[in-house]
Amino acid sequence: MTIYLPIAELSVNILIILGMGAAVGFLSGMFGVGGGFLITPLLIFYNIPPVVAVATGANQVVASSISGAITHFRRGTIDIKLGTVLLCGGLAGATVGVWLFSLLRRIGQLDLVISLLYVVLLSTVGGLMLWESITAMRKAAKNQATPLRRPGQHNWVHGLPLKMRFKKSKIYLSVIPVAGLGFCIGVLTSVMGVGGGFIMVPAMIYLLRIPTNVVVGTSLFQIIFVSAYTVIVQASTNYTVDIVLAFVLMIAGVIGAQYGVRVGQKLRGEQLRALLALLVLAVGIRLAIELVIPPKDVYSVVSAGFGF
Amino acid sequence: MFRFARATLAFLALAFAVPAQAAIQDENADFTEKLEIGISTDEIAITSDFRGADLTIFGAVDGFDQSLLAQGRYNIVVSLEGPKDNATVRKKERVFGIWVNTSSMTFELVPESYSLSSTRDIETIAPPGEMGNMGIGVDHMRLVPLGFVGDGSNLGEFRNAFRRIRETSGVYERDPGGVQFISSSLFKASVRLPANVPNGVHVVRAYLFRDGVFVAAKALPLRVVKTGLEQFITQAAHQQPFFYGLMAVLLAVITGWGASLIFRKD
Numbered sequence: 001m002t003i004y005l006p007i008a009e010l011s012v013n014i015l016i017i018l019g020m021g022a023a024v025g026f027l028s029g030m031f032g033v034g035g036g037f038l039i040t041p042l043l044i045f046y047n048i049p050p051v052v053a054v055a056t057g058a059n060q061v062v063a064s065s066i067s068g069a070i071t072h073f074r075r076g077t078i079d080i081k082l083g084t085v086l087l088c089g090g091l092a093g094a095t096v097g098v099w100l101f102s103l104l105r106r107i108g109q110l111d112l113v114i115s116l117l118y119v120v121l122l123s124t125v126g127g128l129m130l131w132e133s134i135t136a137m138r139k140a141a142k143n144q145a146t147p148l149r150r151p152g153q154h155n156w157v158h159g160l161p162l163k164m165r166f167k168k169s170k171i172y173l174s175v176i177p178v179a180g181l182g183f184c185i186g187v188l189t190s191v192m193g194v195g196g197g198f199i200m201v202p203a204m205i206y207l208l209r210i211p212t213n214v215v216v217g218t219s220l221f222q223i224i225f226v227s228a229y230t231v232i233v234q235a236s237t238n239y240t241v242d243i244v245l246a247f248v249l250m251i252a253g254v255i256g257a258q259y260g261v262r263v264g265q266k267l268r269g270e271q272l273r274a275l276l277a278l279l280v281l282a283v284g285i286r287l288a289i290e291l292v293i294p295p296k297d298v299y300s301v302v303s304a305g306f307g308f
Numbered sequence: 309m310f311r312f313a314r315a316t317l318a319f320l321a322l323a324f325a326v327p328a329q330a331a332i333q334d335e336n337a338d339f340t341e342k343l344e345i346g347i348s349t350d351e352i353a354i355t356s357d358f359r360g361a362d363l364t365i366f367g368a369v370d371g372f373d374q375s376l377l378a379q380g381r382y383n384i385v386v387s388l389e390g391p392k393d394n395a396t397v398r399k400k401e402r403v404f405g406i407w408v409n410t411s412s413m414t415f416e417l418v419p420e421s422y423s424l425s426s427t428r429d430i431e432t433i434a435p436p437g438e439m440g441n442m443g444i445g446v447d448h449m450r451l452v453p454l455g456f457v458g459d460g461s462n463l464g465e466f467r468n469a470f471r472r473i474r475e476t477s478g479v480y481e482r483d484p485g486g487v488q489f490i491s492s493s494l495f496k497a498s499v500r501l502p503a504n505v506p507n508g509v510h511v512v513r514a515y516l517f518r519d520g521v522f523v524a525a526k527a528l529p530l531r532v533v534k535t536g537l538e539q540f541i542t543q544a545a546h547q548q549p550f551f552y553g554l555m556a557v558l559l560a561v562i563t564g565w566g567a568s569l570i571f572r573k574d
Contacts, residue, residue, distance in 0.1 A: 002503075004358045006538040007545055010504040011359055059556050066564030108398055108409050116406075228557040235553030239545050243556050250560060254567035291406045298400045298407075299469035303393045303420055303506075 007242035008052045014248060016046065021252030025064065028253070029260025030267075031276040032068065032216045034061040034195030034223055037122065039249065041283060050111055052242050054101070054193030055234035059246040060253055061195040061227040065220045067254050071261075072217030079168035079214045082178065083221040086200075089179030090226035093186020098233045101191050105238075115287055117192055122284030125199055129277035136270040169214050177208060182222065190230045195223040198280060342370040343516045343524040345386075350528070352501065353535040360503035363388065367514055367526075369493045376518065377492060383426065383433040383517040384487045385444055386497035388530070390421030390479075391508030394454060397466045397473075413466040414454040420506040421479045422446060423499040425486030434520045442522065444515060446471050446480050478502050507532045 003014040020042050028035030036057050043053035072078050104110040160174035181203055185196035200219040204210045210218075235241040264272060345367035352361060365386055369377075376382060395418050401410040426433060430445045440448045451467045453460075474480040479502050487497040497514070510530040516523045534542055544552045 002357055002359055004354060004356050004538060006534060006541040009506065011357075059560055062557055062560035063564040063567075066561055067568045070565065070568040108396070108412055112406075112408055228560070231557050231560075232550065232553035235545065235556060236549040239549055241545070241553060241556050243541055243545075243552070243559065246556060247559060247563070250563040254563055258567065258571040294402075295400055295407055297469075297473065299466075299473060300398050300400070300409075301395055301470055301473045302398070303395045 003244065003248070005048075005052075005242050005245050007240065008048055008245060010047070012046070012048075012245075017245065017248045018252040020046070021060070021249040022256035024249075025253035025256025026260040026263075027279065028064050029068075029257030030264035031260075031272060031279075032220075032264070033197040033201070033276070034065050034068075034220075034227070035253065036061040036189075036194035036196075036227075037118070037192070037198055037280070038283065039253075040193040041118065041287065043245075048245070049240075050114065051105065051238060051240045052245070054114070054191070055231065055238060055240040056242045056246045056249070057193030058189060058195075058227045058230045058234065059241055059243075060249040061189075061193075062224060062231060063250040064253050064257055065195055065197075065223045065227065067257060069217060069220040069224055072220060075217070077214050078217040078221045079166055079210075080221070081164075082166045082169055082210070082214070083218045085164070085175050085178045086182035086185075086218070086222040087225050089182025089184075090186035090189070090222055091229055093183035093188075094190045094226050094230050094233065095186075096183075097187040097190030098230065098237060100187065101234075102237060104191075112291075114192055115291055117188070119284055119288045119291065121188070121199060122280050123288065125202060126277050126279075126281030126284055129202060129273055130281060133270045133274035133277055137274065140268075140270060166210075169210050169218075171208075171210060173208060173210075181208070182226075185223075186226050189223075189226050190233065193230075195227055197223055198276075339518065339523045340371040341373075341382075341516060341518065341523050343514055343526045344368050344370065345512065345514045345526050345528060347512060347528060347530065349530075351531045351533060353533060354505070354507060354538055355535060356538060358503065358505075360505065361501045363499050363501060363512075363530075365497045365499065365512055365514070367495050367497070369495070369516060372493055373518075374492075381519050383428065384495055384497070385424065385426040385430055385433065385515045385517070386487055386499060387425070387444065387513045388421075388423040388499040388501070389419045389511045389513065390506050391510065392417040392419050393506075394418075395420075395470065397470045399466070399469070411462070413457060413463070415467075415470060416452045416454045418449065418451060418470075421502055421510070422449070422474075422481070423501070424482040425497045425499050426482075426484050427487045427489075427495075429484040430482075433517050434522065438520070438522060442515070446475060446482060479504065501532065505532055507534055 001014050002011045004011050020039065024035040024038045024042065027038065039060055040053050040057040043057065044050050069078065104113050160176045162175050163172055164175050165172050185200050188194055188196050197219050201215055204215045204219065205212055231241055345365055347363065347365050369382060372382060394414050394416055396412050396414045398409040398412040400407045403410065424445055430439060439445055443450050451470060453463060457463060481500055487495055489495045510532055511527055512530055513525060513527045515525045533539065
C-alpha cells in the first residue's frame with residue numbers, strides 16, 4: 001500500500017511509516033520524550049530527503065508533546081513561568097537554528113553536521129544517563145534512598161545574577177542559564193528536528209536542580225511552542241514540511257504513545273531511565289558507525305530542488 | 309495510472325491522420341523518410357497511489373525503403389526525458405577518521421529522469437561519435453560542469469559517478485529491445501516513468517537511424533502534474549508557506565489534543 005508524499009515527492013509504503021510512528025510513539029510515551037531524535041534518523045534511513053525529515057519530524061513532535069503536556073497540565077506538573085523563560089531562549093535559538101540550517105544546506109555539510117550533532121549528543125546524554133541510573137539501581141538494591149535533587153547543594157549556576165523566583169518549582173534561580181538552555185535546545189530543534197527533551201530533562205535536573213516532578217511537564221510545554229515555531233519557519237523558508245507524512249506519523253505516534261505510557265507506569269524510574277539511556281546510546285552508536293566506516297559509495301548526487 | 313496504455317490503441321488510428329501536436333521537427337534533408345509518433349495523453353496525473361507508470365508510444369515511418377526495412381537496417385531510439393535541473397555530485401573523503409563531503413561538482417541542467425528504449429543496443433545502432441553529438445543515451449548525455457572546475461582532471465570521475473548513481477537509483481533507465489516493429493512501418497516503444505518522477509514537462513523524443521546514419525527525429529511534450537489534494541498541498545506549501553506551516557501545526561495540535569481526549573482515563 002503506497003502513498004505519495006507531495007512535498008518529499010516520492011511514494012512510500014504507508015504501513016512502514018505507520019509502523020515507525022507507532023514504534024516511536026510507544027517509546028516516547030514510555031519514556032516521556034518527544035521522540036524526534038528517533039523519528040528523524042528513521043525517516044532519513046527510509047530515503048526521505050533529510051531536509052524534509054527534519055522539518056516534518058518537528059511537526060510530529062508538536063503532536064506528541066501536546067498529548068503529553070495535557071496530561072501533565074491536568075496533574076498540575078507544569079511550571080508555566082519557568083517554561084516561558086525557557087521558551088524565550090528557545091524561540092531565539094530556533095531562529096538562529098533555521099538560519100544555520102539553510103547555511104549548512106548551501107555549503108553541503110548539513111548531513112555531516114546533523115550526524116555529528118546526533119552522535120555527540122546522544123552518546124554523551126545516553127552515557128551519563130546510563131551511569132546515573134546504574135548507580136541509582138545499585139543504591140536501590142542496597143535499600144538506600146536516592147534523591148535526584150540534593151537540596152542545599154549548589155553549583156556555579158546558582159551564583160549568576162538576574163535571579164527570579166519560580167513558585168511552582170520552588171526555586172530561586174537566575175534567568176540566564178534557563179534562557180541559555182532554552183536557546184541551545186532551540187538551535188537543536190531546528191537543525192536536528194528534535195524536541196530536545198532528551199537533553200532538556202537531564203540538564204534541568206542535574207544542572208539547574210529543578211524538582212523532577214515538574215521537569216518533564218515543563219520541558220514538554222516549551223517543546224510544543226519551539227517545535228511549532230520551527231515548523232512554521234521551516235515551512236516559510238525551506239518549504240520542506242510534508243503535511244501528509246507528518247499526519248500519518250502523528251496518528252500512529254499518538255496511539256502508540258498511549259500504550260507506551262501504560263507500559264512505562266509498570267516500570268521503576270531508574271529502570272526506565274536505564275532503558276532510555278540504552279536506547280539513546282544505541283542510536284548514537286549506530287550513527288557513529290556510519291560516519292566511521294567507509295561508505296558504500298563515496299559519491300552522492302542531489303538535484304537543485306532538494307539541494308542537500 | 310495504466311489506463312492510458314490501453315487508450316493508446318484507440319489512438320493508434322488517429323496517429324496517422326493527425327500530425328503530432330507541438331512537435332519539434334528535426335530532419336536530415338538527405339533522406340526522404342519521415343517519422344511520426346503519438347502518445348495517448350499529453351498529461352499524466354500523479355495521484356496519491358502513484359507508483360510510476362509505463363508509457364507506450366506508437367509511431368510510424370513514412371517513405372521508407374522496402375528492402376532496407378526487410379534487412380532490419382532501420383533503427384529507432386525513443387527517449388523520455390524528465391525536466392532539467394542542476395545536479396550536484398559530492399565526493400566523500402576520510403578526514404580525521406570520519407567521512408566528510410570534500411569536493412563537489414555541479415552539472416548544468418541535466419534531466420531528472422531519463423528512460424531510453426531502442427530497437428537494439430544503441431552502441432550498435434550508430435557510431436558513438438554520432439550518438440555523442442546528438443546526446444542520445446545516458447553515456448552520451450551532455451554533462452557540462454557549472455563554475456570553476458580547476459584543471460578538469462576529475463571531470464571524468466564525477467561524470468561517471470553521476471551516471472552510475474542515476475542508473476542504480478532507477479531514474480535513468482535503458483531498454484535495448486524496448487522498441488518493436490509491429491508491422492512493416494509501425495512501431496511501438498515502451499518507456500517508464502519512475503515512482504519518484506519529477507513533475508513538470510517531460511519530453512518524448514524519437515530518432516530514426518538508417519544504416520547508422522541519423523535520418524529524422526520527432527519530439528512530443530508530456531506534462532506530469534500532481535492533481536487533487538497533492539497539487540493543492542504543493543501549491544499551498546509554496547504560495548502560502550506561512551499559512552501552510554500554521555495549518556501543519558494546527559493539525560498536530562488537533563491530533564495531540566484529540567488523542568489525549570480519546571484515551572483519557574477517567
